[in-house]
């Protein structure tokens with residue numbers, strides 16, 4: 186996924202170069218095509234802003250001074266995100282409920298990155314419900330222990346939902362249906378979850394809305410000792 190974000194940024198950069206060249210040619214025309222050059226320069230600026238916004242957001246997510254991997258209690262991580270984002274969700278009339286499971290494994294994870302993922306999923310859910318007026322804007326965050334011991338988190342909304350035929354597209358960089366969306370939130374979320382050896386996916390609800398879920402495996406024991414080994418497990 187990181188490679189695909191890099192690919193998109195480099196596409197944007199080559200677009201910028203192409204447009205800058207077109208702009209120069211338009212100015213060199215006899216008579217100069219000033220209106221065309223202005224429009225092309227504006228496109229160049231838009232693309233450059235887009236590329237630098239992507240870089241800014243990637244920095245924000247990945248440039249923790251030192252990537253801190255610690256044992257993370259997923260439920261506590263959720264509670265902290267809600268403490269930060271709760272006000273924003275209330276402003277958007279989202280009614281947040283939580284169902285946090287007992288007995289989840291402590292995850293070996295970068296807490297700040299996991300919280301970025303949770304926050305992104307909550308904000309997307311609130312966005313998806315922004316125009317819903319005929320039902321309460323219910324938002325549910327659940328955690329669950331999977332049968333293989335992994336921890337799962339789900340964010341379920343009752344928003345506009347998505348067309349199941351394009352579910353893969355949602356995670357592609359720059360796919361956005363929002364007027365001011367960058368379309369990079371889910372791509373970054375997936376990168377983060379995969380760097381934790383986990384999975385992130387989306388499913389349409391039976392009723393209205395969508396559910397975005399991730400699952401992260403429990404950390405393996407520090408030292409795995411094979412039968413013939415003379416080492417002692419710690």
Ligand SMILES: Nc1ncnc2c1ncn2[C@@H]1O[C@H](COP(=O)(O)OP(=O)(O)OP(=O)(O)O)[C@@H](O)[C@H]1O
Pocket residue numbers: 305309310313342344345346347355356360361362363365366367368369370371372394395397
């Ligand atoms: N909960 C949801 N319900 C329905 N569609 C969703 C949901 N979450 C995401 N999407 C769709 O996936 C697209 C991509 O989401 P993503 O978070 O990557 O980008 P974005 O929210 O548009 O912009 P940003 O870069 O600011 O996050 C959204 O534009 C929207 O169409």
Ligand SMILES: [Mg+2]
Pocket residue numbers: 305308309369370371
């Ligand atoms: Mg988003």
